[in-house]
Each structure stands twice: as structure tokens, then as C-alpha cells.
Amino acid sequence: MSKKDIKVALIGNPNTGKTSLFNQLTGLTQKVGNYPGVTVDKKQGTCKLSATQNAVIIDLPGTYSINPTSVDESIVLKTLLKKDIKESPDVILVVADVENLKRNLLLFSQIKDLEIPTVLAINMVDQMTRKGISIDLTALKEELNTEVVLISARKNQGIEAVKAAIIKCHVAAKATPMCDNKKIDPAYFEELKAINPNYTLYELWLMVTQKNFPEEITKQEKEKLLSFNKDVSKLKKYQHKETIYRYQEINKILKNTYLVDKSKAKDLRAKLDKVFTHRIFGYFIFLLVLLLIFQSIFDWSSLPMDLIDTTFAELSDFARSNLPTGVLSDLIVEGIIPGIGGVIIFIPQIAILFLFIAVLEETGYMSRVVFLMDKIMRRFGMNGKSIIPLISGTACAIPAIMATRTISSWKERLITILVVPFTTCSARLPVYAILISLIIPDTKIFGFYNLQAFTLLMLYALGFVTAILAAYILQKTLKIKSNSFFVVEMPNYKLPSVKNVLFDVLEKTKAFVLGAGKIILALSVVLWFLASNGPESYKNAEQNTIEKVANKNLGADELQQKIAAVKLENSYIGIMGKSIEPAIRPLGYDWKIGIALITSFAAREVFVGTLATIYSVGSDDENTTTIKEKMRSEINPATGKKIFNFPAGMSLLVFYAFAMQCMATLAIVKRETKTWKWPLIQLFGMTGLAYVCSLIVFQILK
Amino acid sequence: MNTIASLHIGEMGYISEESLDSIPLKLLEMGCLPGAEVQLVQIAPLKDPLYICVNGSHLAIRKETASKIKILKSE
Numbered sequence: 001m002s003k004k005d006i007k008v009a010l011i012g013n014p015n016t017g018k019t020s021l022f023n024q025l026t027g028l029t030q031k032v033g034n035y036p037g038v039t040v041d042k043k044q045g046t047c048k049l050s051a052t053q054n055a056v057i058i059d060l061p062g063t064y065s066i067n068p069t070s071v072d073e074s075i076v077l078k079t080l081l082k083k084d085i086k087e088s089p090d091v092i093l094v095v096a097d098v099e100n101l102k103r104n105l106l107l108f109s110q111i112k113d114l115e116i117p118t119v120l121a122i123n124m125v126d127q128m129t130r131k132g133i134s135i136d137l138t139a140l141k142e143e144l145n146t147e148v149v150l151i152s153a154r155k156n157q158g159i160e161a162v163k164a165a166i167i168k169c170h171v172a173a174k175a176t177p178m179c180d181n182k183k184i185d186p187a188y189f190e191e192l193k194a195i196n197p198n199y200t201l202y203e204l205w206l207m208v209t210q211k212n213f214p215e216e217i218t219k220q221e222k223e224k225l226l227s228f229n230k231d232v233s234k235l236k237k238y239q240h241k242e243t244i245y246r247y248q249e250i251n252k253i254l255k256n257t258y259l260v261d262k263s264k265a266k267d268l269r270a271k272l273d274k275v276f277t278h279r280i281f282g283y284f285i286f287l288l289v290l291l292l293i294f295q296s297i298f299d300w301s302s303l304p305m306d307l308i309d310t311t312f313a314e315l316s317d318f319a320r321s322n323l324p325t326g327v328l329s330d331l332i333v334e335g336i337i338p339g340i341g342g343v344i345i346f347i348p349q350i351a352i353l354f355l356f357i358a359v360l361e362e363t364g365y366m367s368r369v370v371f372l373m374d375k376i377m378r379r380f381g382m383n384g385k386s387i388i389p390l391i392s393g394t395a396c397a398i399p400a401i402m403a404t405r406t407i408s409s410w411k412e413r414l415i416t417i418l419v420v421p422f423t424t425c426s427a428r429l430p431v432y433a434i435l436i437s438l439i440i441p442d443t444k445i446f447g448f449y450n451l452q453a454f455t456l457l458m459l460y461a462l463g464f465v466t467a468i469l470a471a472y473i474l475q476k477t478l479k480i481k482s483n484s485f486f487v488v489e490m491p492n493y494k495l496p497s498v499k500n501v502l503f504d505v506l507e508k509t510k511a512f513v514l515g516a517g518k519i520i521l522a523l524s525v526v527l528w529f530l531a532s533n534g535p536e537s538y539k540n541a542e543q544n545t546i547e548k549v550a551n552k553n554l555g556a557d558e559l560q561q562k563i564a565a566v567k568l569e570n571s572y573i574g575i576m577g578k579s580i581e582p583a584i585r586p587l588g589y590d591w592k593i594g595i596a597l598i599t600s601f602a603a604r605e606v607f608v609g610t611l612a613t614i615y616s617v618g619s620d621d622e623n624t625t626t627i628k629e630k631m632r633s634e635i636n637p638a639t640g641k642k643i644f645n646f647p648a649g650m651s652l653l654v655f656y657a658f659a660m661q662c663m664a665t666l667a668i669v670k671r672e673t674k675t676w677k678w679p680l681i682q683l684f685g686m687t688g689l690a691y692v693c694s695l696i697v698f699q700i701l702k
Numbered sequence: 703m704n705t706i707a708s709l710h711i712g713e714m715g716y717i718s719e720e721s722l723d724s725i726p727l728k729l730l731e732m733g734c735l736p737g738a739e740v741q742l743v744q745i746a747p748l749k750d751p752l753y754i755c756v757n758g759s760h761l762a763i764r765k766e767t768a769s770k771i772k773i774l775k776s777e
Contacts, residue, residue: 064731065731103733103757273753375751487729487767
């Protein structure tokens with residue numbers, strides 16, 4: 001019989017290899033509570049500690065201290081202050097970087113004072129000889145009064161020792177504080193401790209300084225605690241004193257247990273920094289990196305995407321010829337298969353984008369970009385850290401908005417959240433890709449750069465520039481006061497770990513496909529229903545058409561096509577599309593595109609799927625054609641010209657670049673800003689802008 | 703009075719005891735302590751932020767913050 005699982009919380013500074021350790025401990029068992037992002041929400045996994053003992057490992061966001069300055073870090077405080085049995089961890093596993101042990105121990109000392117059993121894992125010990133570091137492990141264990149393990153998570157060294165230490169620590173359940181705040185001001189802290197002796201002094205102190213109270217605290221106690229909060233300058237002074245006192249204790253401990261031979265400490269970083277943060281080359285390299293990313297997305301994904309596209313068209317065909325005729329078969333062939341295809345087709349592009357972002361973060365290059373961009377971003381009311389959401393936004397706005405949690409200034413964070421949806425997310429890519437391939441010739445410019453890829457790049461640039469301009473306007477109009485504070489660690493350069501990158505890409509892609517996939521699949525089924533049902537005029541379509549064209553001597557195929565087209569026009573969805581046609585005709589669209597616009601308000605990517613459904617309902621059954629071919633041959637009955645010609649195509653591109661068409665993003669903005677005000681401003685502002693700009697583009701080009 | 707912002711690239715100094723109150727708590731916690739040796743590693747192309755190394759931590763901070771932290775220049 002196995003024992004009850006041990007709950008282990010994994011905590012550490014950013015860039016300590018916490019994610020590597022988490023991946024080693026939990027492997028493929030990990031689950032994310034919510035949408036992806038770099039450990040934004042609670043990540044969890046199980047780990048077999050011994051033959052009879054399992055553990056649940058909770059990965060908390062990286063933080064330098066328990067005193068939070070951003071939403072991200074406050075998650076750590078909230079988890080640790082919970083006395084609720086279900087949530088509070090049994091053991092805390094603190095991960096530290098061997099090179100920055102002193103600073104890492106500050107967080108450790110704070111956690112130790114919560115008096116929860118704690119294991120310290122010192123990571124990257126494989127670097128010790130090269131950096132000239134030596135550690136007296138036995139003495140360190142004794143001084144820190146806790147289990148200490150030396151590990152190298154990337155090389156899978158010391159993982160078994162961590163597991164053993166967790167069990168040992170859990171059984172012993174000994175937890176002694178490391179620092180005693182009473183030394184700062186005995187009377188003051190004596191009084192504080194007296195409020196509720198069930199809590200440790202440090203927990204009470206955190207409640208006072210962070211105004212974060214567990215539910216069990218009574219109203220009376222809360223008032224008493226709040227009375228400590230009145231003298232703000234004293235509070236601040238004591239927090240400063242406490243930090244200095246902690247460092248003094250840490251220095252005392254490390255003096256005899258941790259030695260660095262400074263002569264060996266020279267490394268590659270200085271040289272690389274000279275290049276990557278250079279005043280000219282720095283920006284040049286960043287631009288080159290962006291260019292490489294976008295070129296790769298287009299080049300690497302076109303083959304698998306074409307393959308997916310044809311496979312699903314063939315699959316649809318195969319199903320049609322092998323399934324008995326009936327409503328259910330129609331649903332499968334015209335609704336479900338194109339619907340699933342519409343989700344799968346995203347995977348190559350999303351995975352490539354996530355891959356690049358993961359590599360940039362893993363190598364430490366992203367921090368250099370933050371450093372380079374802070375001053376520029378600040379001019380537009382944002383923060384150097386906003387560059388990460390803006391780049392992540394090219395994959396998906398949802399994790400990007402979650403990634404703004406590391407920005408401590410509310411105004412800078414809000415502006416970033418509001419403008420992120422302008423960046424070209426991967427949901428726009430299939431729309432762009434199909435439109436570009438229809439209206440832009442496949443030729444080379446400057447002799448080497450593909451014109452189609454160049455157009456895509458310009459659309460990305462349009463997204464970024466609009467985001468930046470919108471931020472500038474918001475900065476001037478929003479009347480919000482908030483302190484702008486900025487500090488970013490510049491981590492060591494590292495080669496990315498294949499395992500970490502792959503896990504990251506896998507996790508984010510999976511979350512995207514499952515999250516967005518549900519919406520897309522459901523919508524395609526609804527669409528199919530709306531397109532193959534209708535009021536009286538729909539049911540009479542076949543009869544009426546046959547009568548109307550009776551004297552025209554049409555072939556059987558032609559007649560069938562004609563009937564299908566009339567049917568679609570009179571279906572529910574056709575009626576919806578027709579009713580908005582007057583409003584979108586000045587933009588160059590017909591009612592079929594109108595249908596796609598309506599469904600796109602749920603999610604942009606539905607555009608292609610919608611057209612696929614509409615055209616497969618409306619077209620001849622026998623021919624195997626891909627969506628692209630169907631679109632290319634579509635004729636506007638009003639003008640007799642191709643529907644997807646240059647002016648209309650450009651107008652559509654601009655519409656999709658600006659319009660707010662993503663329910664999931666609106667929901668996440670509501671959650672992060674805690675009001676409907678901001679998502680509604682995004683919805684109407686962005687869509688209004690899209691309408692006006694598309695109108696101008698079409699009227700000029702036509 | 704010298705501050706971190708008045709250092710040249712590569713120059714070092716010691717954070718003076720009297721600037722304790724003007725150092726944000728977060729920076730203190732990241733190792734930017736009075737008495738600690740600080741080196742200016744790099745200045746961003748637009749003269750802000752500054753890239754410093756203090757107590758083994760490599761940090762980027764804004765000029766505004768840096769100009770509040772007084773230092774004693776070392777030789």
C-alpha cells in the first residue's frame with residue numbers, strides 16, 4: 001500500500017534551472033492549470049520518490065524574494081501563506097544556482113522562516129570547477145540546518161538524491177527559522193508575535209507588510225495587524241534592515257563553506273555581451289533574429305501545411321465515398337473533418353514560433369533584448385519587459401497577456417495588455433497565408449527574398465507599428481498613476497537544453513490546440529448546420545432552380561452546382577451573410593466572406609475553415625480540390641471578376657490585421673484587468689479601426 | 703557626490719552606507735547592498751538602462767534608480 005502523496009512546492013530565483021529540475025522530476029506527467037506561458041500559472045506533476053512514496057510537485061513562478069513586486073511573484077506568497085491543509089505544501093524544494101548562491105539564499109532564508117520543512121538543491125554544480133567554486137557540503141548542511149543536495153538538473157545528476165532528501169525532510173519534519181526579526185526591534189516584534197502565536201513571526205510580518213491575510217485570521221487580529229501598517233516609513237526601514245540582516249547571516253554561513261577562486265571566474269559572457277548589447281550591432285542582431293524567425297515560419301511550415309491541407313481534403317473525399325449517404329455522413333464529411341483539419345493545420349507554424357521563443361528565453365538572449373529595448377518602449381508607455389509579450393503575441397495573444405504579469409507598473413502593464421492583440425498572432429497566419437498566396441505573385445525580390453514572405457513580413461511590421469502607436473496614444477490619454485520600477489537580471493548565456501525546449505513547445509502547442517481547437521471544432525459543426533439548413537426558401541431551392549433553368553439545357557453537373565449554390569444562399573448562414581453584405585460591400589467583400597467575418601469574431605482562424613465549409617457545401621462532390629483552389633476560382637457574381645482579387649485581398653488583410661476577433665483573448669483580458677471595460681474598448685476600438693482602414697485600402701486600390 | 707549613474711563603463715565603486723534608504727527593497731534583495739562593490743558593465747545604446755554587476759548579480763536598472771544610489775569610486 002502506498003502512502004499519501006507528499007506535496008512539494010518548487011521555488012527558486014529565475015534562471016536557476018528550476019524548470020529543468022521540474023522536467024527531470026515529473027517528466028511527461030506534468031499538467032498546466034491554465035493557458036500556457038513561462039510558468040505563469042500553476043504547473044503540476046507527479047514524481048515517484050521511492051517504491052512506496054509518490055510526490056506531487058508544484059512549480060511556482062520564479063522569484064527573488066517572497067515580497068512581491070509583480071502579480072507573478074504574488075502567486076508564490078499566496079501559496080505559501082495558505083494554512084489551508086489542501087493547498088499548503090508539506091515540503092519546499094528551493095533551487096539555487098551555484099554561481100549566485102549568496103543571492104539565492106536570501107529567498108531560502110525567507111522560506112526557512114515560514115518553518116516549513118525545506119530542501120535546498122544547489123544546481124549547475126557541473127560548472128563549479130570551471131568557475132573555481134568549492135563547497136563544504138557537510139558544513140553547509142549543518143549551518144543551514146537543512147537537507148542540501150548538489151545537482152546538475154540538465155545532466156540528470158543528483159536527482160535521486162533530491163528525492164531521498166525530500167522523503168528524509170518530510171519524515172523528520174524539522175523546521176527551524178534561520179533569522180529572528182526580534183533582533184531588529186525586540187519590543188516591536190514581540191508585540192507582533194503576540195497577536196496570534198499559531199503563526200510564525202515571519203508569517204505575521206508578511207501579513208503586515210504585504211496586507212495578505214489567510215482566511216483563518218479573525219477580524220480582530222486583522223485590525224491589530226493593520227495597525228502595524230500605519231507607520232509606513234518605519235515598516236520600510238525595518239524591511240530594509242531585515243534584508244541586510246539576512247545577508248549578514250548568509251555571509252557568515254558562506255564564509256567558511258563556499259569559496260570562489262576569482263581568477264577562474266572570467267568567462268564568455270563579457271565577450272558575448274559586448275556584441276549583443278552593442279549600440280549598433282545589438283539592434284542589428286535583434287532585427288536579424290526576428291527576420292530569421294519570420295522567414296523560417298514561412299519556409300519550414302509551408303510543406304507540412306500543404307500536406308495537412310491535401311490530406312484532409314482526401315480524407316473528406318474518402319469518407320464521402322465510403323460512408324452511407326445521410327445526415328450523419330454529411331456532418332462528418334462537411335463539418336467535422338474540415339473542422340479538425342482547420343485546427344491541425346496550425347500546428348507547424350505555432351510549434352516553430354514557440355520553438356524560437358523558448359530558445360531565446362533559454363539562452364538568456366531575451367534579457368538582452370529587454371535591456372536594449374527598455375528606453376524605446378518607455379517612450380511609448382511600456383517597459384523593456386513588454387517586448388516579451390509583444391514577441392510572444394506573434395504566437396498567441398493569450399500567453400502573451402499572461403506574460404505581462406512580470407511588469408510591476410500597472411499602467412505599463414495595462415498598455416501592454418491592450419496593444420498585444422495588434423501583433424500578428426498565429427491565428428492570423430493561415431488567413432494571411434492563404435490570401436497572400438492568392439493575390440501576391442510567387443517571385444523573388446532583390447534576387448533572393450521571396451515576395452510572398454516579404455509581404456508577410458510587412459504585415460508583421462504593420463502589427464508591431466500599430467501596437468506601438470496605439471501604446472503611444474494610450475500613454476497620453478490614460479490617466480493612471482503608477483510607479484515605474486525596473487530591474488532585470490542578465491543571466492549567463494547558456495546553450496538551450498533540448499528537453500526543456502521540447503517540453504515547452506509541446507506543452508504550449510497542446511494547450512493551444514486543445515483550447516482553441518474546441519472553439520474551432522464546435523463552430524465548424526454549428527456552421528455546417530447553419531449552412532445545410534434554412535427556412536422555406538431553402539427547402540424549395542432545388543425545385544425552384546430546376547424550374548428556372550429548365551429551358552437552358554444544363555448538364556447534370558452544372559445543374560447540381562447551381563442547386564447547391566442557391567441552397568447555400570438561402571440557408572440560415574447565407575441569410576446572415578447577406579444581411580451584413582451592404583455594410584461590407586464597400587470593403588470589397590461578398591456575403592460568403594461576410595459569413596467568414598461573422599464566425600471570425602469567435603476566433604480569426606475560423607476564417608479559413610468557414611470558407612472551406614461554405615465552399616465544400618456549395619461545390620461539386622466529386623472533385624478533390626483544396627481550399628486554396630476553391631477560393632481562387634470563386635467569382636463575384638455582381639462584377640464577374642474574381643472575388644479574391646488584389647484590392648479585396650489587401651482590404652481583407654488589413655481587416656484581419658486590426659480587428660479584435662478572438663473571444664478567448666477578450667476573456668483573458670477581462671480576467672487580468674478584472675473589468676469588462678478594457679476588453680470592450682479593445683473590441684470596439686480595434687474593429688472600428690479595421691473597418692475604416694479596410695474601406696480606405698479598397699477604395700484606393702479598386 | 704558620485705552615484706552608479708556617474709560611473710564609466712568598466713569602472714567600479716562601493717555603494718555607500720548612507721544611500722540605504724534610497725535603494726528600492728527589490729534591489730536590496732537582489733544583492734545591491736551598502737558596502738557592496740558595484741561595476742558598470744554596459745550602458746544601453748540610448749544611454750539607459752544601465753547594466754551593472756553587484757555582489758555577483760548581473761542586473762539592468764534604469765538610470766533614474768541608479769542616480770539615487772550613492773557610491774565611493776574605487777581607484
